[in-house]
């Protein structure tokens with residue numbers, strides 16, 4: 001009897017492969033991957049249908065269906081490893097395909113073919129589970145669903161292999177494992193065919209987020225990104241006891257533009273951002289507030305800590321040689337520093353206060369930091 005349930009599974013896999021192929025059309029760097037993914041999905045779908053067909057009970061057809069299934073899964077694994085910039089090794093895959101073809105031929109016992117097929121599918125599922133674990137970890141997905149599904153599939157194939165081995169043939173257990181194997185394998189295969197689509201959507205979202213929240217010249221957060229970060233900081237659990245906030249401005253920046261040209265001015269801004277990003281902790285935030293003005297957030301830092309840190313950065317930046325045309329130039333910055341240590345205070349008020357202090361620093365001769373008289377208790 002032909003297992004009719006295989007048809008919607010095969011059709012879904014083909015449709016998902018085709019949708020992924022269409023979705024990736026705009027991403028020129030993924031053109032090869034999208035073709036391989038579609039081929040993989042088509043191979044798996046055809047392999048599944050051939051495996052379930054009742055018309056010809058011909059062992060050579062099993063060779064073909066196992067070859068298609070294995071080839072398809074290997075193509076998906078190839079795309080997943082390429083997406084992680086891993087080197088692809090073709091030889092083990094080709095060897096596995098040849099051995100599978102050989103062991104499924106009518107000249108060898110069916111039991112050998114069954115055991116080998118279970119072993120090789122356990123291996124392929126294990127590899128897919130591992131690759132998905134790396135991807136799901138890299139994109140910080142909440143729960144690693146695909147890793148789990150392919151992992152369960154691996155366990156089911158290993159159980160099938162153990163039960164098929166001489167001495168392990170227990171029909172009652174086999175009857176229990178077979179439906180589980182069908183469940184995990186088909187769910188993992190259907191859901192796994194979405195893997196590439198998810199990566200494409202993720203990339204698009206990241207691109208859009210970058211466009212919306214990042215400054216295109218320096219790569220720092222822009223004003224909107226800063227606002228969102230401020231909001232997240234206010235809502236962080238547990239709340240930070242202090243957050244130091246500094247407004248920074250490059251000194252005599254107009255002169256830099258006038259003397260060395262606008263391109264050199266741009267380079268100064270890029271170097272300033274690179275310098276801060278390299279010197280700060282992971283939780284610190286450096287954002288371009290507008291023009292040559294920047295905002296620094298140091299979560300957890302008291303006013304005294306932040307002043308020490310910022311003073312040291314100010315000295316180091318003043319010593320930094322920035323390329324300008326044939327030579328180099330040196331720049332300095334001034335800053336106004338406040339501390340938010342009360343969750344009720346309005347952030348705009350603090351930024352204004354830091355801005356006022358920045359202009360005090362400018363009036364005081366530049367290349368210095370003006371610090372709020374005492375920790376801010378007006379609430380943030």
Ligand SMILES: Nc1nc2c(ncn2[C@@H]2O[C@H](COP(=O)(O)OP(=O)(O)OP(=O)(O)O)[C@@H](O)[C@H]2O)c(=O)[nH]1
Nearest residue numbers: 249250251252253254255257262265266291292362
């Ligand atoms: N190259 C470059 N220049 C910019 C950019 N944004 C703003 N500027 C320039 O930054 C300069 C800011 O000049 P001012 O506001 O007079 O400040 P300043 O010369 O730095 O003087 P002080 O801040 O008082 O030390 C202006 O000439 C702007 O054109 C940018 O993205 N790239």
